[in-house]
Amino acid sequence: MSEEFLKVARAAREAAAELAPLPRAPKDRALRTVADALVAHAAEIVEANAKDVEQARAQGTAEAMIDRLRLDEARIAAIAEAVRQVADLPDPVGEVVRGSTLPNGLELRQLRVPLGVIGIIYEGRPNVTVDAAALCLKSGNAVLLRGSSSAYSSNTALVRIMQEALAGTEVPAGAVQLVPGQTRDSVKELMRARGLVDVLIPRGGASLINSVVEESTVPVIETGVGNCHVYVDAEADVELAVQILVNAKAQRPSVCNAAETFLVHEGIADAFVPRALTALAEAGVTVHGDARIAGYGEVVPVTEDDFYAEYLSLDIAAAVVGSLEDAVAHIRRYGSGHTDAIVTRSQRAARRFVALVDSAAVAVNASTRFTDGGEFGFGAEIGISTQKLHSRGPMGLPELTSTKWIYTGEGHLRTSEGTVVAG
Incomplete structure (x- = not known):
């Protein structure tokens, strides 16, 4: 892997460890700070986006696709409002999924925890850059974003503004990273970053999704194709x-x-x-x-x-x-x-x-x-999973978590005869 990629991947890994234990309040404050920054820097974002639109037009891209790419101040305001809505959603991290006291007296709990570092590979719309970052941060995850080259200028500006906004909060700025490069090599690096990236979520057409599923060594949650x-x-x-x-x-x-x-x-x-x-x-x-x-x-x-x-x-x-x-x-x-x-x-x-x-x-x-996270009352979604592991259907904040088991005893020891309590 290139040093450039390893730098951002390691930064995301370190940020994930800092972000995971944060309670809800600092995450919500950080998201609202990001939303305010997007509105404050709307002119910069529009200027960067104009380069992408101009390039798309020069390449003969269909107007329908250009419209999905285009950002203006009204669309940026809507994106910022979506970030605020994510901040208002319940935090899934720390939720007790199951809990009981075992016959031997051990207290057992299954808690929701972040997945860690989530890689998102997506096409077209630069609004996904912000939506995905907001959902990952709220659920305690760092994110590596690899949008399409058609939106590279827009995505670069959006990530820079989000990182600058996060720098003044308790959420580490390294939790949001743009995968460097515009060639397929950078996509491959993300797909092969097992050990640095915990899960990949592809968003786009069938060819993109199939490519990621077939070539990735990182676990993949398949989303999107809808026949x-x-x-x-x-x-x-x-x-x-x-x-x-x-x-x-x-x-x-x-x-x-x-x-x-x-x-x-x-x-x-x-x-x-x-x-x-x-x-x-x-x-x-x-x-x-x-x-x-x-x-x-x-x-x-x-x-x-x-x-x-x-x-x-x-x-x-x-x-x-x-x-x-x-x-x-x-x-x-x-x-x-x-x-x-x-x-x-x-x-x-x-x-x-x-x-x-x-x-x-x-x-x-x-x-x-x-079939949509918003329509189902989830408030937002990262995508719609069409596979059965680890989630299925619209993926809201709980689907961006895993779980871990905590058991608490009073000196419980396991022996061949059964459980004994030390002391």
Whole structure:
């Protein structure tokens, strides 16, 4: 590893040890100081961000992506407010998860503790730089940030301002570090920093996440890829199903909890599909449908790749299925384990769907768009985990902690005959 990388990684490691035992109050004060600094230095941040935007434009980046990259004073104010909201959240560190007195008299407790040093690899949006730092600091973790090169000037300015703000607080400034470099070599260094980094969280598209999962020697929490489904059951309310489908697809198509496929039971297809195609067309959505969907209106012929696709655009795949079990089989084959929904008036069908679908979130008569830390009442999230270890679903502050066991005795000794108390 390069000396430059080792310097920031070791600084984060040292800061993590200082940060872990801090109580809530100094962490909250530090976060509010960071929020104030971001607002006070908004002009510097905007100036740095303009370089990234100019470079993106020169490279022919799509305007939608440039908009995700762009920062202005209003967006910076919103980012700062999000930091203040994190400060207001309960501190998970020190929470007693379980506790009891054992038959031998030992007092046993399982406490939440920070993970240590968290590496975040992410694309595009510079707001993630601040969001991730705030969540890590609140949960007692140091963070190594590796954003995309497209936002390097913005991220550099944001991290510098946060470090300068932290320098005047009880939280060590080294707890927030930007991974140096803009090439893939710096990403590889972070992925191979086992012993310096405790966990990696990738945020971005499927290619980024797969690369980190396959190449990292540091434990990875997989997040983000969302091939979400809406299944319209034979006993669905047609009007309700149309509204849920359009909301799940079109309310914000570029996010991971947007629907990418809808499946319709053949028993309700005649009533539902024509109305759904009309409503989706009015919302600007292109339907990639199978032969049975095509029998109800003009669609683009669906391909195998379409069923696997996370479009993140105004496109959706569609198919007619013979049963709830067929819908579940389709989801198991093509889904990403993020969020899948059923629309039905049948409690039996809803219960069976919930039992059979193996995803981080399952929605009943509700849009997939609700799978979100804020919507779940967590206040904020670092991402949405689609794996089963060590967390699953929206990851709030508790999911950025581990636990340790503390047992207290009065001179308890373990012997071959059992427990004795010394003295």
